[in-house]
Amino acid sequence: MSVVDLARFMDDLATASGQAILPFFRAAFGMDDKARGGAAFDPVTEADRAAEVAMRGMIRRHLPTHGILGEEFGSENLDAECVWVLDPIDGTRAFVAGLPTWGTLIGLTHHGAAVRGLMHQPYLGEMFSGDGAQARLRSPRGERKLLSRRGTALDQAVLATTDPRLFAEGAERERYLALEGAVRLSRYGTDCYAYCMLAAGQIDLVVEAGLKPYDIVALIPIIEGAGGIVTTWDGGPAIGGGRIVAAGDPRLHETALRHLNP
Missing domain, CATH: 3.30.540.10 (Fructose-1,6-Bisphosphatase, subunit A, domain 1)
Structure with missing residues (x-):
């Protein structure tokens, strides 16, 4: 075809x-x-x-x-x-x-x-x-x-995750909560809709864990097509799922990675 x-x-x-x-x-x-x-x-x-x-x-x-x-x-x-x-x-x-x-x-x-x-x-x-x-x-x-939002500093960012209980107790949850504490606003319960709102320029960061490929593969071309970036927490490809961070701005993405990988 x-x-x-x-x-x-x-x-x-x-x-x-x-x-x-x-x-x-x-x-x-x-x-x-x-x-x-x-x-x-x-x-x-x-x-x-x-x-x-x-x-x-x-x-x-x-x-x-x-x-x-x-x-x-x-x-x-x-x-x-x-x-x-x-x-x-x-x-x-x-x-x-x-x-x-x-x-x-x-x-x-x-x-x-x-x-x-x-x-x-x-x-x-x-x-x-x-x-x-x-x-x-x-x-x-x-x-x-769709165009993602650019030039947003971390302390002005809107962050979304489906549920903070996605993150394992201990270091993983602590790192997520530290990042959430540094942003302007956080929202829960958003699932795939948050990634699309990131592509639409309404949300700046989406951070999740425990994702499967079918949770993220369809969203990667949407985010990247809108000018955003989506990777695993260690900066690797997101296509396999796992711990995911998406950002509308590459510099904000780098800042989020530093918080998630202190």
Whole structure:
């Protein structure tokens, strides 16, 4: 498929997943705990599964040589040149609570590099997309280019993380809290939406830990396309997940890394 076709196909995947998800949002639905009684509730819903089934079916029909890595149904053909990385609902806890800070993440890797990404929030009608060179938002209010915020000092920055309990007790949590204490404002409970707000210039830093590839791959081309930077805490590639720091400004990113790696 050509680049234009791939972009259209990603839109089609987003549309199909949104159609599978929306009947369940703010409605009664079945839900399981993937943690199986563990300390941290890790929900998966009928909507998660229905959306991933829909996307996997489309990829198998139209791009049978491509691989797939999905949160709910595992991996297939990961040695392929192109691999789709899917998280049908990133932010399932928000989804369960009826909050619209969740989204569907659709990423595409080529020879192991994240080359295209899309975050779809179907309830709000928003699609954030990027290819590493540029990023755009399409919404009911129109379409616009995304540009991250530049020149923000740490003491004026807005920082987001999904939950401070993501960070392991001890040095990891202490380093995060020290960074949070140095910024102007911090917000919790944002999941993938925070990364898109970083690309849109509303948030300056996103810091998290314990991420899986399907939590971050789709967001990398969006952030980088908007002029931001996203790496692991030690400055390495973010594509494998783990401890992640994203910033709208490269200099702010360097400052955050110094706080996280004293």
